[in-house]
Amino acid sequence: MSLFQAKRALPFHDSSALFLSWITMLMVFVATLALLGALSINNVIAIWQRGVSGALTIQVPTYLPNGEARGDAVQQDIAKTSEILDATRGVISYSVVSDDKMSDLLSPWIDDSKAIPELPLPKLLDVQINADVFDFFTLKDQLAKVAPLVQADAHRITLMHLIETGRRIQQMLSFILLLLILTTAFTVVYTSSSTLAVHQPTIHILHMMGAKDSSIAAQYASRDFMRALMGGVIGLLLAIPLGWLCSRMLMPEQLPLLQGASLSWTAWSVILCLPLGIALLAFITALLTVLKILRRAI
């Protein structure tokens, strides 16, 4: 074993050792939960997005709410809707669903297929869209102006609101992650600066003996790496059971909308690498901080 392997030339037995480990444990604990949330939401959003991309259904009611038949107004609404669809960016094609196709679609649920034409069913327009450029809410506004009774896919609106909310939560979690990374970096800068001040006499002697700034900085960086890794692993071990408990509380059987929220192996790998990532951040931050401070000396 190397002479200085177990004991380094700098005395690292100060209270900042514990401080960095504690802070990192807390950071990784919160970061793990945030990451678990962000990655789970990402999966759910992907599933929701598949539900809203590619096709859209527009309903033209054939009867008024009071039960009165709308007659020619139905064809007029279809014509107005067609004009708007023709002018809407991202609409690839559209067609009115024929009565026969309607009957085919409904027949599995209605025993007497002969009764289907008698039902007050709306006329349906099946619209193929390019989801990348199509703006659903603009279409909805335009339809409301010229044909107020025409309805565009209510389920779709709910899903789009959910996706929007999911993305906002993701942004918030990403912001929390960024804050945690910055806090960790600032903590390392603070501990390195304060311990440098404490170790100034020792560093001076090491310099006089011919120590290079890089070798002194490497000792600080290695120290902070090990402390951050230790704190990070503990933080991760504490966060994962809590994350698992939360996922059990939001079981897909109880909340079908959250089906697909389980994480992939890739996502788990990212989470398990979190302590290592934080430790590397601590290493690089300490290295750069100490080098910067030492360069001010003679």
Place this chain on the structure above:
Amino acid sequence: MQDNADNIPIVDFHRVHLKYDQGPTVLKNLEFDLKRGSFHFVTGESGAGKTSLLSLMYLDQRPTSGRIQIFGQDLSQVPRSKIPYLRRRIGVVFQDFRLLDHLTTFENVALPLWLAGMKEAEIRRRVNEMLMWVGLERNMRAYPPVLAGGEKQRIAIARAVINRPDLLLADEPTGNVDDEMANRIMYLFNELNKQGTTLLIATHNQEIIRRNDKPRFHLSKGNLEYIPAPSQMYAAQTQGGTR
């Protein structure tokens, strides 16, 4: 490591002044050099500037004005990244020892070799040999705070000479040891000098100066006066008398 030209002074001071902030000028217009393999004492009263003079040489301070060359390199032109390599060629015995209290005697002495990247087996061999020489082999696992002043001083000396420096600067190296150990230390310094190390020793110890026939620099009020070795003075007087 040898410089190509043996005639280049190891240390060369040219019109060097040193002043601490708003305080008085500590060193005034110093102009001298140390040839390779030379051995000089530095004397002067307390506060005369002996420690400041040495600190300029081991690159702990920069002069207020003037030019210092060490191993032929102008210190004002040496990039920061090269300074550690210059310092590794200089051994320093500090007056206040400056040992690392969290390292054992063995580790303190091994420090310059470890910093220079020497292999561990060689470090062990050299440090064991050196600790035997300075009589500290029984204290190799002890930490400095539990050692006596004389023992700490011997560690400081061992650490300064362990990597056989080209230039050895010692500030009162015999201040805390008995006469017998002082003689041993001076013997060690003379042996290093014979092997080519340039020595500059700041001391108050007149007995040491008397026993070692070496020239000295005397510092007084920031000015440096060169005083030849007694044998040189005697020879000069004899030659003068003959004429």
